[in-house]
Amino acid sequence: MKLVLFDCDGTLVDSAALIHETMRRTFVQFGKPEPEIAATKSIIGLTLDIAIARMQGKPHADDEAVQMMAYYKSLFSVVRQDLGFREPLFDGIREVIDTIGPRDDLLIGAVTGKSRRGLKLVMETHAFDKYFIVGRTADDCPSKPHPAMVTECCSETGVDPAQTLVIGDAIYDMQMAKAAGATAIGVAWGYASIDELKQAGADAIVHHPRELLALIG
Structure with a gap:
């Protein structure tokens, strides 16, 4: 039995535009300079308070970052509705999930910096909730690259990290995987460069979702 854990933003769904617009409005609300989209993409995957602090060059999340996080969360669904964002799947992702989802020798889960509510919305929107049986979010665990998201999913499913x-x-995904003792697979269609993924410890890089099928086995 293998456990396959997917990141969400930048891996399953293209949410950069939605995240950036919500972040932009949050920074404006707090009197901060509007961030560049490259800055937003660089923090996707982190827990929000840490991400917001890092975008401002702060080493740790302070009280202001926590306040900005709360505002961001209150605004996210509004921006999503106003602009008609639906966090589309990357091309080829549906085919992969529909192929591996019914298999008896695999368990599928999600490990994401999203909130529990945000992950649930993505799963329901794309009808993936029938396949994803385990998940950890920013509401459940320390921020990536801490290994807890992975190790807790392993404990819940009874699958060893070596088989994950x-x-x-x-x-952060690559660092988290290696810290947990799992195999780290980087995807080239997301928000980090291939060199960055390799330097972070990626065991393999895929350039199209269909390549995942051979690596999963």
Whole structure:
């Protein structure tokens, strides 16, 4: 039995535009300079308070970052509705999930910096909730690259980290996987460069979702 854990933003769904617009409005509300989209993409995957602090060059999340996080969360669904964002799947993802989802020798889960509510919305929107049986979010665990998201999913499913694949687009995903003792697979269609993923410890890089099928086995 293998456990396959997917990151969400930048791996399953293209949510950069939605995240950036919500972040932009949050920074404006707090009198901060509007961030560049490259800055937003660089923190996708982190827990929000840590991400917001890092975008401002702060080493740790302070009280202001926590306040900005709360505002961001209150605004996210509003921006999603106003602009008609639906966090589309990357091309080829549905085919992969529909192929591996019914298999008896695999368990599928999600490890994401999203909130529990945000992950649930993505799963329901794309009808993936029937396949994803385990998940950890920013509401459940310390921020990536802490290994807890992976190790807790392993404990819940009874699968050893050595039999676990973590698939993600961020350096934090790769670092988290290696810290947990799992295999780290980087995806080239997300928000980090291939070199960054390799330097973060990726065991393999895939350039199209269909390549995941051979790595999963």
